Amino acid sequence: MVAIEVRGLKRKFGDEVYAVRGVDLDVAEGEIYAFLGPNGAGKTTTVRMLTTLLRPTGGTAKVAGHDVVTEAGEVRKSIGVALQEAALDPLMTGRELILLQATLHGLSRSDGKERAERLLDRVGLDHAADRRVGTYSGGMKRRLDLASALVHSPRVLFLDEPTTGLDPVSRKAIWEEVQALNDDGATIFLTTQYLEEADQLADRVGIIAGGLLVAEDTPTALKAEIGNAHLEIAICDGELERAEAIVADLGKPLPSRNGLLMIELEGGAGGVAPVVRALDEAGLAVESLDLVEPTLDDVFVKKTGRHLEGDDEAAPEAEPAQAEA
Amino acid sequence: MGSLAQNARVVVALGRRSIYQTFRRPQLMAPIIIFPSLLLAVQTGGAGQAVNLPGFPEVNGFLDFMLAGAMIQSCLLAGNSGGIALAVDIEMGFTDRLLAAPISRFSMVLGRLAGTAALGAFSAVYYVVVGLIFGAQIEEGVVGIVLMIVFVTLSAVAFGGIGAAIALRSGSASVVQGLFPLVFVILFLSSAFFPYELMQEPASTIAEYNPVSFIVEGVRDPVISTLTGSDAWRAFASIIGIGAVSLGLSAAALRHRLRTGG
Numbered sequence: 001m002v003a004i005e006v007r008g009l010k011r012k013f014g015d016e017v018y019a020v021r022g023v024d025l026d027v028a029e030g031e032i033y034a035f036l037g038p039n040g041a042g043k044t045t046t047v048r049m050l051t052t053l054l055r056p057t058g059g060t061a062k063v064a065g066h067d068v069v070t071e072a073g074e075v076r077k078s079i080g081v082a083l084q085e086a087a088l089d090p091l092m093t094g095r096e097l098i099l100l101q102a103t104l105h106g107l108s109r110s111d112g113k114e115r116a117e118r119l120l121d122r123v124g125l126d127h128a129a130d131r132r133v134g135t136y137s138g139g140m141k142r143r144l145d146l147a148s149a150l151v152h153s154p155r156v157l158f159l160d161e162p163t164t165g166l167d168p169v170s171r172k173a174i175w176e177e178v179q180a181l182n183d184d185g186a187t188i189f190l191t192t193q194y195l196e197e198a199d200q201l202a203d204r205v206g207i208i209a210g211g212l213l214v215a216e217d218t219p220t221a222l223k224a225e226i227g228n229a230h231l232e233i234a235i236c237d238g239e240l241e242r243a244e245a246i247v248a249d250l251g252k253p254l255p256s257r258n259g260l261l262m263i264e265l266e267g268g269a270g271g272v273a274p275v276v277r278a279l280d281e282a283g284l285a286v287e288s289l290d291l292v293e294p295t296l297d298d299v300f301v302k303k304t305g306r307h308l309e310g311d312d313e314a315a316p317e318a319e320p321a322q323a324e325a
Numbered sequence: 326m327g328s329l330a331q332n333a334r335v336v337v338a339l340g341r342r343s344i345y346q347t348f349r350r351p352q353l354m355a356p357i358i359i360f361p362s363l364l365l366a367v368q369t370g371g372a373g374q375a376v377n378l379p380g381f382p383e384v385n386g387f388l389d390f391m392l393a394g395a396m397i398q399s400c401l402l403a404g405n406s407g408g409i410a411l412a413v414d415i416e417m418g419f420t421d422r423l424l425a426a427p428i429s430r431f432s433m434v435l436g437r438l439a440g441t442a443a444l445g446a447f448s449a450v451y452y453v454v455v456g457l458i459f460g461a462q463i464e465e466g467v468v469g470i471v472l473m474i475v476f477v478t479l480s481a482v483a484f485g486g487i488g489a490a491i492a493l494r495s496g497s498a499s500v501v502q503g504l505f506p507l508v509f510v511i512l513f514l515s516s517a518f519f520p521y522e523l524m525q526e527p528a529s530t531i532a533e534y535n536p537v538s539f540i541v542e543g544v545r546d547p548v549i550s551t552l553t554g555s556d557a558w559r560a561f562a563s564i565i566g567i568g569a570v571s572l573g574l575s576a577a578a579l580r581h582r583l584r585t586g587g
């Protein structure tokens with residue numbers, strides 16, 4: 001069954017600025033779908049439309065079987081939302097925030113208290129439940145935000161950049177929690193600008209740039225579009241040409257870069273051993289060897305003509321590459 | 326649970342949060358208690374002889390006259406503080422949390438106003454106690470005190486609606502904060518701190534017809550004399566009028582925000 005169904009979704013601000021230009025996507029029940037793109041690509045605008053916070057100016061969207069415009073109330077009952085930058089009141093305690101969220105979702109006082117206890121324990125915040133949120137670390141805030149989104153056991157969970165700004169340890173803790181929620185049956189729609197996050201968590205990835213979905217598939221399939229893994233081998237001085245000739249039949253030779261022997265392996269990691277064996281038998285000493293797998297960044301570059309990470313400041317409104325869009 | 330009961334629960338919960346927020350953030354509390362208390366102390370101490378001016382209403386002391394002004398100043402500033410707090414909620418995205426929940430969207434505004442009403446009631450009680458401690462006499466006794474608390478509480482809601490409307494329209498705490506001086510202009514162009522009959526023109530005429538003057542006089546009436554029906558009704562009508570306009574503006578501003586996304 002489809003948990004999220006989007007057709008030609010558009011959002012225009014003012015007369016000319018399109019934040020989202022016509023997105024089509026389906027997310028199946030129980031799936032983790034990552035919406036990957038740089039700042040300004042249209043990720044948050046899309047999430048705001050799907051969570052009924054913003055009216056689309058074109059197209060349709062259904063979440064949990066309900067239209068986001070005509071059945072917005074039903075959509076809100078079915079979804080949990082953890083928004084970008086953890087919109088938490090620093091003056092409230094963690095427990096107060098969850099209890100308020102429980103009231104917003106119509107839970108009775110006793111049910112709310114019970115849920116708060118269980119969720120605070122689940123996200124490891126039971127020890128800090130009565131401290132003001134303003135004293136929490138970034139990771140604690142995101143975990144609290146996640147817990148508050150779960151208070152009414154939503155069918156679909158929207159996480160808008162859940163790990164942005166977090167240290168690696170906190171980021172991993174959030175990933176584990178998201179995975180556990182999905183294992184419990186929740187459909188998860190997350191936006192991210194981190195390739196690794198999409199790669200690790202998502203069943204499917206949608207790449208958005210300039211308000212358009214430019215690619216969508218499983219991370220493995222997207223990377224397979226780019227090509228096979230390749231080897232980067234550092235050979236002793238003066239032996240590069242001979243080495244290239246020796247391994248030429250073991251894969252697809254690539255142009256040398258930075259003095260490194262480059263060869264694409266059609267069999268993936270299984271092709272490493274024959275290459276090493278051939279070089280060894282020819283008496284060539286290998287100084288270093290790296291097997292480089294295609295990344296989602298390679299996919300992103302192919303689809304949009306630019307890198308995803310570390311490129312935000314340069315071009316906040318990424319346009320999709322025409323050739324691939 | 327019915328939808329009405331659920332929305333009432335939400336309004337109470339948000340009102341409670343609004344009260345916690347005010348008590349936990351001194352800069353929101355200061356305008357409600359500290360500023361009006363200081364002005365009350367300075368004016369009663371420094372201008373107490375004003376009661377002897379020809380045409381000044383007959384009062385037991387200047388403090389009796391000033392109490393109503395301090396209360397209305399407090400609830401005007403409470404309304405402004407409530408607006409600032411709502412704008413801060415918008416700026417930090419907290420309102421998105423409320424808007425993504427299955428509740429009536431105007432509950433967000435009503436919750437804030439419920440908190441402002443509670444703060445209005447609190448400030449009314451506070452100024453009554455302060456007044457009694459420092460020798461004020463409330464002519465109408467307990468009934469008069471109850472009436473004052475009711476008027477001040479309702480006024481806080483009415484004025485709070487203005488703060489909420491500006492917060493929702495602008496989404497900026499600094500814009501709402503910028504209205505702070507305007508509160509004093511409105512107060513000084515009313516009979517809050519001085520009888521309008523003794524003011525110079527055009528201030529006298531402006532103050533005579535300023536709805537805030539009607540409210541102040543409705544609150545002041547039980548302190549300085551036996552209850553006058555006309556003063557009470559004019560105060561009540563002014564509160565209802567201001568409240569209807571401010572809540573209407575808040576609803577329109579909320580609709581605009583939801584439609585445009587900001």
